[in-house]
Amino acid sequence: MRILHTIAEVRDFRRSQGQATLGLVPTMGFLHEGHLALVRQARAENESVAVSIYVNPKQFGPTEDLSRYPRDLARDLALLGEEGVDCVFIPDNEEMYPTDFQSGVVVKEITQPLEGARRPTHFEGVTTVVAKLFNIFQPTRAYFGQKDAQQVAVVRQMVRDLNFGLGIVVGPTVREADGLALSSRNKYLTVEQRATATVLHRALRSAEAHWQSGERDSDALRSTMRQLLEAEPLARVDYVSAADPATLGEYAGLIPPGAGALLSMAVFFDRTRLIDNVLLSGDATT
Known part of the structure; x- marks a missing residue:
């Protein structure tokens, strides 16, 4: 080498x-x-x-x-x-x-x-x-x-x-067994923050499950993610997003038939800022 x-x-x-x-x-x-x-x-x-x-x-x-x-x-x-x-x-x-x-x-x-x-x-x-x-x-x-x-x-x-x-x-995103996306910044997390940080993946998967069930209201998808994140005392939400995968423009209201969505978020744990996302295709598969 x-x-x-x-x-x-x-x-x-x-x-x-x-x-x-x-x-x-x-x-x-x-x-x-x-x-x-x-x-x-x-x-x-x-x-x-x-x-x-x-x-x-x-x-x-x-x-x-x-x-x-x-x-x-x-x-x-x-x-x-x-x-x-x-x-x-x-x-x-x-x-x-x-x-x-x-x-x-x-x-x-x-x-x-x-x-x-x-x-x-x-x-x-x-x-x-x-x-x-x-x-x-x-x-x-x-x-x-x-x-x-x-x-x-x-x-x-x-x-x-x-x-x-x-x-x-x-x-594809590589994850720990509990779903946390691998990141160089994960080393900054305390033991308690590390345990809590799985909420990012859980929030994304919850919104994905709603998508798979037919939910196409972007506000509802964002609300699902935000509610789970805000229920964790150590997590401070920077943003949650349901956006057009091609343009990254934020959807408003119903996502058009056949369109996909990029669900993403950024969340602080004290000074450590983590991001994660899931890509949803228009045929309701990921």
Whole structure:
């Protein structure tokens, strides 16, 4: 497994692969089973696999947890070595954003609701760094997790709009046995908060069950989720959403016949903010 720190090294690596297909898994490190599931999928579908580990400062707001973001590079590299990854790119900030850096990639409407409403600079940071990684690696496919549903939608929009010549592959959300979605931020939870945090999954599944039973009133779906969340004293709701999966526009009233829905939420446990979602298809399956 090659450990690379500069863009020039990555480009040399890519040239050395010739016409081999390359799967890229962008990460911010502190890897968990969700990341590794994407790595395995990339390995199954490509001749070479690359992983980037970079805690991107541009996607953190001034009050967010950049300095607290968990890091364990030695553990990450050991895990990736076990998975047979060909290349790991670990740049520093100066490599990604030199002192004269002036550019950014902006995706408009789809970044405005949900996470974008709470974190207004977040998605420009995401799209800028992802665009750079796509240009640096020239991958055949890039792999993202469904847990970050809006990020997936934004990246897909960018790829369509800017004609990137690669496929975006989305892996399912990987969960603990009790339903909590895997996240690097879960380590911040106290024992009591960790036990309570399963309420996100329970709220989503309750609303999903109503959907499966024929409920199409978006207000009723949001109410189902909110009631369960607000019944947990340690949980503080940031938002609950029932949105169009393509545009992320919030539904009002009845969801149109045949349309799907993205149910999503963000919930605080003290300072730790967790997100989760479930995608509902128009034929009442997920």
